[in-house]
Amino acid sequence: MTRRIVIIQGHPDPDPSRYCRALAEAYAQGAKAAGHEVTMIDLAALDFPLLRKQEDFLHGSMPRELEPAKEAILRAEHLVFVFPLWLGTMPALLKGFLEQVMRPGVAFAYGKSGFPETLLKGRSARIIVTMGMPAFFYRWWFLGHGLRGMRRNILKFVGLGPVRETLFGMIEAVGDEKRRKWLDQMRRLGGWAT
Numbered sequence: 001m002t003r004r005i006v007i008i009q010g011h012p013d014p015d016p017s018r019y020c021r022a023l024a025e026a027y028a029q030g031a032k033a034a035g036h037e038v039t040m041i042d043l044a045a046l047d048f049p050l051l052r053k054q055e056d057f058l059h060g061s062m063p064r065e066l067e068p069a070k071e072a073i074l075r076a077e078h079l080v081f082v083f084p085l086w087l088g089t090m091p092a093l094l095k096g097f098l099e100q101v102m103r104p105g106v107a108f109a110y111g112k113s114g115f116p117e118t119l120l121k122g123r124s125a126r127i128i129v130t131m132g133m134p135a136f137f138y139r140w141w142f143l144g145h146g147l148r149g150m151r152r153n154i155l156k157f158v159g160l161g162p163v164r165e166t167l168f169g170m171i172e173a174v175g176d177e178k179r180r181k182w183l184d185q186m187r188r189l190g191g192w193a194t
Contacts, residue, residue, distance in 0.1 A: 002034075002035045002036050002037065003036050003037070003077040003078050003193045004036070004037045004039075004075055004076050004077045004078070005028075005031050005036050005037065005038050005039070005076065005077070005078045005079075005080060005190075005193055006038075006039045006040075006041060006072045006073055006075075006076040006078075006079050006080070007024050007027060007028055007038060007039070007040045007041065007080040007082065008041045008043065008069075008079065008080065008081050008082070008094070008097070009021060009024045009040060009041065009042045009043060009044070009082055009083075010043050010081055010082060010083030010090060010091060010093065010094035010097070011043075011044060011082070011083055011084055011091070012043065012044055012091050012092075012093040012094075013044060014042075014044040014045060018084075019130055019168075019171060019179065020082050020083060020084055020128075020130055022179075022183060023082055023128055023130070023168070023182065023183065023186050024040065024080070024082040024128075026183040026184075026186035026187050026190065027080055027082070027128070027186040027187070027189060027190035028040060028190060029187055029190065030186065030187030030188060030189065030190025030191040030192075031190035031191065031193060032190075033187075033190075033191060034190070034191040034192075034193070036190070036193050039072045039076070041069045041072065043093050043094060043097050044093070046065055046066070046069075046097070047065060048063045048065050048066055048096070048097070048100060049063060050096045050099070051096070051099050051100065057099065057103060057104075058103075058104055062100060062101070062103065062106075063100065066097070066100050066101055069097075069101055070101050070106060073101060073120075074106070074120075076123060077122070077123055077124070077193075078123060078124050078125065078126070078193050078194075079123060079124075079125045079126075079155075079160065080125070080126045080128065081094070081125065081126070081127050081128065081150075082128045082129075083128075083129060083130075084129070084130045084131065084171075085129050085130065085131035085132075085138070085146065088142060088145060088146045089145070089146025089147075089149065089150070090146065090150060098154055102154060102158055105119075106119065107119055107120050107158035107159075108120075108157065108158050108159075116157070118157070118158050118159030119158065119159060120158045120159040120160055121159035122159070123159070123160050124160065124161065124162055124163070124164075124194070125155050125160045125161075125162075125163045125164070126163070126164045126165070126166065126189065126194065127147060127150065127151065127155075127163065127164070127165045127166070128165075128166045128168075128186070129147065129165070129166070129167050129168070130168045130171040131167065131168070131169050131170075131171060132169075132170070132171060132172055133169055133170070134169040134170055135167035135168065135169030135170075136169070137169070138167065138169065139167070144165075147165055147167075151163045151165070164194060166185075166186075166189070168182055
């Protein structure tokens, strides 16, 4: 069964040598080889404003530059987020993007009961993160707080699930062989669309 996959490349640096870009491309290769439909959204290539007022979040219009991304997300069956860990969480560019596209009326709606209604049910997600520290240390010592917040307060809030995580630690210290194995792992996950 083929799926519609959206890969959101969340590294703010457009430098093609960034390893996040290689991970996203490997995932896309595996997905395409398995017959899945893949859309790539490169946040470093987009120019959009940050939200500064609650009124804009609730009732403002989405920037035209983000309309194709919004439409791709609404069509998607599986979302993949690839980014480096910065200050324990996602880079600000990715957070700003999510604030723009996960708006009321798009990703959730305020219900009459006071509880929000999720609008992105039936879609799964994978978070892929690179970091300088060992991944187990981030999970154990820091309790993976930034990823937990993203998973619970953003992705699950709008109905995405299951949400899986793949963490790559010590990214600057590992050798080429380890990086090749990680890329192979991404191709496999892309083929499985998980």
